[in-house]
Structure formats: structure tokens, C-alpha cells
Amino acid sequence: MKAPIGVIDSGVGGLTVAKEIMQLLPNEKIIYIGDTARCPYGPRTSEEVRKFTWQLANALAKMNIKMLVIACNTATAVALNSLSNKMPFPVIGVIFPGARAAIKATKSNEIVVLGTSGTIKSGAYEKAIASLNTSSKVIPLACPTFVPLVESNEYEGEFARNMVMEKLAPLKREQFDTVILGCTHYPLLQKHIEEAVGNHVKVLSSAEETAHDVKEYLNYHELNNPTKHKETPIFFTTGSVPIFKTIVEKWLEIPSADVRTISFK
Numbered sequence: 001m002k003a004p005i006g007v008i009d010s011g012v013g014g015l016t017v018a019k020e021i022m023q024l025l026p027n028e029k030i031i032y033i034g035d036t037a038r039c040p041y042g043p044r045t046s047e048e049v050r051k052f053t054w055q056l057a058n059a060l061a062k063m064n065i066k067m068l069v070i071a072c073n074t075a076t077a078v079a080l081n082s083l084s085n086k087m088p089f090p091v092i093g094v095i096f097p098g099a100r101a102a103i104k105a106t107k108s109n110e111i112v113v114l115g116t117s118g119t120i121k122s123g124a125y126e127k128a129i130a131s132l133n134t135s136s137k138v139i140p141l142a143c144p145t146f147v148p149l150v151e152s153n154e155y156e157g158e159f160a161r162n163m164v165m166e167k168l169a170p171l172k173r174e175q176f177d178t179v180i181l182g183c184t185h186y187p188l189l190q191k192h193i194e195e196a197v198g199n200h201v202k203v204l205s206s207a208e209e210t211a212h213d214v215k216e217y218l219n220y221h222e223l224n225n226p227t228k229h230k231e232t233p234i235f236f237t238t239g240s241v242p243i244f245k246t247i248v249e250k251w252l253e254i255p256s257a258d259v260r261t262i263s264f265k
Contacts, residue, residue, distance in 0.1 A: 001223045004029040004231075005214065006060035007069045008053065011039035011151045011239075012247045013185030014071025017094060019252050020211035021069070022233065027224070029231035031063055033262060036239030040147040041074040042116025042183075049118065053079040055264045057087065059236075065089060066223055069214060073098075073182050073206075074116050077124035090217055095119075097213050098180050098206030099128035105202045106178040109136040112171060114193070115182030117142045125182055139174050143167050143186070150185040153247055164192035171197060179203045188251070236262040 005025075007018045011034045018032050033056045035041075041049050053075040057068055068083065068091045070076045076093030084091045102111050113125040120142040129136050145163060149155055179197055181187055187205040194203050218224045225231070235257060237244040245259040 001066050002029075002225050002227060003064055003066035004031045005067045005069060006057075006063070006065035007032045007071050008056040008060065008075070009034050009072040009184060010041040010074065011036040011147070011185065012244065012251075013147065013150060013183060013188075015248060015251050016184050016187045016205060016207045017069060017071035017210050018233070020207040021214055022252070024211045024215055025218070025224075026230050027227060028218075029225065030233040031060060031065065031236070032233065033059060033236045034238070034244060036151060036237050036244060037263075038238065039151055040116060040144070041072060042118040042142075042144055042147060044118065046078050046118075049074055049078045050082070052264070053083070057083055057091075059262065059264075061087065061089075067092065067214065067217070069210065070094065071184050071210070073124070073184065074118040074122075077119055077122040090221075092210065092213055092217065094184060094206040094210050095124050095182075096128050097209035098182060098204070099125055099132060101204045101206060101209040102178050102180045103129065103132045103136065105204055106136070108175070108177045109133065110139070110176040110178070111136055112139045112141060112174070112176045112179045112197075113182045114141050114143050114168075114179060114186060116147060117144050119182050125180065139171070139176055141168070141171065143183075146189060147183065147185045150188045153243060155188045160189060161192045161195070164189055165196050168193065168196040177201055181205045232258060235259045238263055
């Protein structure tokens with residue numbers, strides 16, 4: 001099936017998921033919408049996040065996608081169930097794949113979840129992890145300053161490192177062997193996070209596991225794109241095209257990326 005896969009996020013963070021999907025499924029076309037003008041979603045109310053997520057999903061529905069990936073943990077926590085129930089195509093979120101990856105990786109069953117205020121407040125990771133292993137201990141930590149850091153393209157360098165070190169300092173009092181990056185923006189800060197928690201701790205993103213879920217679903221339902229050539233992705237942003245384009249080209253290693261503007265009321 002030649003129809004594209006839609007990927008949505010509050011901003012650039014979902015590019016970490018799009019990157020894994022593109023590497024795993026090079027024949028599939030990706031259409032991505034990053035709602036950078038209204039990012040971050042974490043501090044917003046559930047009603048706002050649900051409304052915005054539905055707007056992005058409906059825009060992609062009009063582009064005739066065959067699957068939607070909610071590459072945003074906050075949006076997944078709030079809108080996955082309603083979208084799954086009402087959209088005419090399959091909808092995949094990032095929380096359950098992230099929880100599954102952590103359960104696979106941990107040996108002590110002590111897991112830290114780093115996320116936005118909205119994701120941490122929802123308790124979605126605790127529920128997902130408990131559904132897989134009731135003996136796991138979850139240590140949640142909201143990191144609301146991380147998303148603006150990534151969105152402003154300042155995730156590298158000493159300023160970003162110092163901010164991550166300061167925010168994760170409370171974890172020095174905790175015992176754990178696994179960290180879930182419960183926001184798709186956070187992998188861009190992964191080297192700083194790994195330094196903060198120590199090399200004995202596994203730091204996991206949900207992106208790779210989510211991409212495998214996408215592949216398995218397409219294979220099982222025979223929805224794969226039969227065309228055997230690399231499809232050119234299209235990226236939409238509700239904010240600054242130049243900033244978004246810079247991050248897309250750098251992170252995804254795509255020269256002259258096709259980045260367009262889109263707006264919602």
C-alpha cells in the first residue's frame with residue numbers, strides 16, 4: 001500500500017521516532033507534523049493537548065495516510081485511546097513501546113521515567129510498566145526545561161549539559177539501572193543524560209521500539225509499500241521553518257529537506 005505513514009509531535013522531538021522508522025522502513029513515505037508554535041505540550045491541560053492532537057491527526061487524515069504514529073508521550077497519554085477508536089487507520093503511540101523496552105532491559109526492576117510535566121502527571125508509564133511487570137518500581141521525574149532547550153536548537157554544549165546535570169541531581173539518591181526517555185525530545189540530550197546517571201545505567205528511547213511496532217503491524221496486515229525505492233519525507237511545522245529545517249537536516253542527515261508551514265486555529 002503506497003499511502004504514507006503520518007507522524008505527529010508537539011515539535012521536533014518526534015523526529016527521533018521518524019528517524020528510526022525511516023531507517024527500518026526505507027520504502028515507506030513519512031509525512032511529519034511538528035506543532036512547534038504551540039510546543040511544549042507538557043504544561044498544557046489535557047483538553048488543550050487532546051484538541052491539538054486531533055487537529056494534527058485530522059490534517060494527516062486529509063493527506064490519506066495509512067497509519068498514524070503519535071510520536072509525543074504527552075499526546076499519547078491523552079489522545080491515543082480516542083484516536084484509536086475513531087480514526088479509520090491504525091494509531092500507534094510511544095508509551096507502551098517505551099515501557100516494554102525498559103522491562104526488557106532492566107535487571108533490578110527499578111526504572112526511572114523522565115518526561116514532561118503532563119506525561120509524568122498522567123501516570124501513563126507507571127500503568128504501562130505495571131501491566132507488563134507488577135514488581136517493577138518506577139521513579140518518575142518531570143523535566144519541563146528540556147523540551148524548550150531542544151526546540152531552540154541549544155541541546156549541545158555546556159549550557160545544555162549543566163541544565164541536565166542540575167535537573168537530574170536528585171536521582172543520585174535513588175537506586176535504578178534503567179532510564180526511559182519518556183519524551184521524544186530527550187534523545188537529543190542523551191549524551192548529557194547518560195553522563196548524569198552514570199555508565200552503569202541503561203538509557204532508553206521509545207523510538208526504536210515504536211519503529212519495530214510500526215513494521216510488525218504493516219507486515220501483519222500487508223500494508224507495506226511495494227515500491228522498492230527510498231521515499232522522500234515531507235515535514236510540516238506550525239512555527240519557524242528555518243529553525244525546524246536546520247534541526248531536520250542535522251538530526252536526520254537530510255540535505256535540502258522538504259519543510260513546509262501549516263497552521264491551525
